[in-house]
Amino acid sequence: MRLYEHEGKKLAQSFGIAIPKGQMTESWDEAKNAAKNLRYPLALKAQVLSGGRGKRGGIRFCDEEKDLEASVKEMLSEKIDQLEINSILIEEKLDIEKEYYVGITSDEGRKKNVIILSESGGINVEEAAASGKVKKKYTDIAYGLPGYKAKEISKDIGLSGKALMGFSNIISRLYQLYMQYDATIAEINPLVLTTDGSIVAVDMRIDIDDDALFRQKDKLISMGIQIREERGREPTPLEMKAKKVDEIDHRGVAGRFVEFDGDIGLIIGGGGASLCIFDSIRNYGGKPANYCEIGGNPTVSKLKGLTKLLLTKPGIKGIGVITNVLSNTRVDLIARAVILAFMELEIDIQTFPIIFRSAGSYEKDGYKILEKYGIKYFNRTHSMDEAAKHVVSMVREIGGK
């Protein structure tokens, strides 16, 4: 779960990291009042969960009071990455001597946490982690981040004296925040050395591990941070319906669903196979209507619900029920669910373009059902790729219902 800048700053402040003086506002009235307590020039920062906001008008500066109203009102009516700007963080603009980058994340290759420090701000953490130009220190969970390591890395980027002590102090505090909140990314970008020698976190990015929310939830809520599950764009109505289908019960998964504007409905699984099948459909020139994953042996009612959603999506011309050789999810349950969906919607499954390719767990029972209803199927001697090719050509030839 990615935190908004102002939420990240709230956490940083609670760990004793200095942030610019400022206030959150959601309207012109609030902004006007907030500005009374602040010293110009001001920075107006749109609170959206989108990277590179500065390049897209998400950060503006206001030198004088007379410019404030227009800037605030304009900003609140705009969108960044299709995300509405509902709130603005108004802060005092600092006199900057130099900008730095500090980030903490986990390194997949070393399987350790890594502190990244760079003399230039304005890069993102992924670039920083991959770059050779930055300074890095890896930590052991058992020993944490000892003070000397924080000083070493500060020295590595050329700091000395008071600045060195100040930076290493902030790095240590950021590391504590990172560990105590199960962050996957804790980044101050830029960390600023001001002309009067103070060190201030001008922007913060904190991502909390979704898989650790069970133990972070209460702490976050007590800090005034709401738990949000979705990230990126708003889910489409069909995606929301698919999520409801997946929540019918707790057995297996049948609703990790992303909608696309194609005409071939996909009931595919599991995690890796879904990626492969989606590739195959595209490779043969087909247009998938969705990406989904089924796995963990979902119930008939969930699978049926998913099939019905796809069959009723406007413009659907064919259905591909394609899985890898299954270890857990049962072939017969998938077959039964798909047939039930067609029956309940009164669509003739014998004339509708559909291909079924599955094998593994309870395959004999599954094939028996499919044969009874005259549905064309592929077994384990045909690859998923062949099944994908087949459904694409069926849709092309028959053209749908």
Added chain:
Amino acid sequence: MSILVDENSRIIIQGITGRDATTMSKEMMEYGANVVGGVTPGKEGLEVHGIPVYDCVKDAVASSSANASVVSVPPAFAKDAILESVENGIKVMLVLTERIPRQDVIEAIEFANSHGVYMIGPNSGGIISPGKTRLGYLGGNEIHRTFFQGPVGIMSRSGGMTTEIANLLTVEGLGQSTAVSIGGDPIIGMTYVDYLKLFEKDPETQGIVLYGEPGGMKEESAAEFIKGGGFSKPVVAFFGGKFVDDMPGKRFGHASVIVQGDSGSIKKKTRALKEGGVAVVETYSEIAPIMKKLLNR
């Protein structure tokens, strides 16, 4: 031969009384796996399909000389289960649990590494050395139709694709030495390079199929290792999720499948593997024929 697990693996199941773990234990035993004990705290004295259940790994190991463990406990308890097994001398550990907090995984790996323990996963589907033993879910109840003993090793970031690739090879008459689902998470215990080192030394293994996905640097590391001469046998690689290259910043499937800018793209991974002399096949149907050719069969 084979790698990591074979008929000498004496296996305990942590979390054995869970619904899925109970079924899995039965399927493992039916395949001939030597399951010697189970652990569920508070349930000592029970039996699951004739397997004695203990409160602590310590007692399970003491009474059975277990040397391998399957971790199938809820995410919040997974780190504890792993540390417990490491502490009690387990040498090979398969972690099936999905969605373990990132910091717990890092801590568990650190501890396992410091004790020289081989940790497969987390978020693995299992490992199987056909004809000898199986740990985890791979193969389900139709396992004999999917896997048989032979010369090809499989390592895959997806459990389902491990089974699927084994089936492709089996249909073409190519058996497998060991097939392992390495785990779908960004941070996992053993990665391709660790397995390659073991496959290199295994006389039964004559070639490897590598299944990769977008995101991270694991395939690039494998490519570098192979290029540097670390692995001398033929490797065929196949990628799922090529479409993700066109949708940067979006997450599909496994937690690790995400492309950020150029980083983690299949294009980049393919280039790296090809430079390492790996046969990267475009479609999935080519895996078995190309492997056959490389093995002169």
